[in-house]
Amino acid sequence: MSNPIIKHKFTADPTVLVHQQSVYLYTGHDDPPEGIDDYVMNDWCCFSSTDMVNWHEHPTPLRATDFTWASGDAYASKVIERNGKFYWYAAVTHAAITGKAIAVAVSDNPEGPFTDARGSALIDLDMLPGVNDEMTNLDPSVLIDDDGQAYIFWGKGTCYFARLSHDMISIDSDIYKLNLPYFSEGAHIHKRNGTYYLCYGFGEPEKVAYAISRNINGLWQFKGILNEVAGNCETNRPAIVTFKEADYFFYHNGALPGGGSHRRAVCVDRLFYNDDGTIRRIIMTSEGVSAV
Template identity: 55%
Template sequence: MNPIIRHKFTADPTVLEYDGKVFLFTGHDEPPAGVDDYVMKDWLCFSTSDLVSWTAHASPLKATDFKWASGDAYASKVIRYKDAFYWFVSVSHRDIPGKAIGVATAPSPEGPYTDHLQQPLITGDMLPLLHHEKENLDPTVLTDDDGKTYIYWGNGYCHFAQLNASLTALEGPIQTIRVPDFSEGSHLYKRDGWYYLMYGAGQPEKVGYAMSRQITGPWMYRGIICAPAFNSDTNRPATLDFGGKSYFLSQWPVAGRR
């Protein structure tokens, strides 16, 4: 265990390298006194050039920056695409059950970010079947070598779809895959011709993973990467290639906090 951020309660990391720096984006957990639950209203951004000293930036995005959202800043994914930065987030929709996935953009990684679509990218009523209210959680996005971009997400059920070239809509139908003990927190990673799908597995959540030669599967389950955190029921991983090394990031609560 090597904690990066110690002065704030953070969760659900997503990370990228840009212009010689690493940018880490997290959820921000700030429950009031006496509340033993996650209360997350915005996301945070930190940067570093050496993975040792980190700079905290002003919060670049909050859930209600999406005017159609009622709140709840769940896990997210930031990518660089065509000289802009795209932040895919899951939030609560004001009117449609099932949570929703939105997209915000900025010209620089530290933001600030604005709603790219002025409407959700994915809502509960778009799913083939809405099984429960939190199904549209934790998007992860990967642009493949052929330029096509895919999004995976879900809670209890793992969904995926291809995005169009402007990242403004789904290019094809929503499909659902089965991997053992899938809970939430999906994360896509590609290395040496292999696609890795990491995710929160079981309860309390370990980090499991599957591998495939194609981004759409079929997926071969390979086991557990990370055991459950000692005092957290949830987990969402991230990966980083930087300075010739590969890094694995995961949330790990401090003592006394869920």
């Protein structure tokens, strides 16, 4: 049985990219002490595979406190490549400004190490006037569109998005809100054949739902549930990637021994599109995927 795909430690909140015929999987790392049932996440992990089955772990590429302005907490993240550099967008707790914030780190290599790209938060609560929820700035997801313009999506309870500057480390627009049914957290944006797909954690406990649009600015059409509640876990965060002409859906559950909502485990199953561009419901399996 291949799911969960990482079995020797608790991992969560996957993000994935393909580089030079390898898949790079970046995850959060649930590490609560024995007897503590809460989120304790200090660093992120990096794994790579050439066949989707055998995963090699790299040294710890990034810690929350590598951002000197942050007090800790390694929440969900997104890694993306541009012009030979790799940018890591992550939610952390700000040390000086109330609430969570979005950080960005950079590396010349997909396995890191990564360093703070700007020395300050890319997005903090002060940039959202009138918003008092300290958890708002969670779970960034980034897309570089066909014309080179980059966008960032994020949020908790409300989904926000903005344009990124070409340097990938600053915001280049107003911050906009999206109205998505039962948006909880865990946004993931990707594009296929001219259609934008925005997946997200839906309700509580979280299923994964998705919406589509032909324009990054909307209107977004809600398309329903993509993935049911993942076993023994209150949250979910999807990641979708195409590798060697097949599509894959990464997520997390609480399936490892001793696992649960605060000791999660990353899994992967196949993803299939219908002829009209919609996505078939994900079938979560214990077997996982076959080697490619």
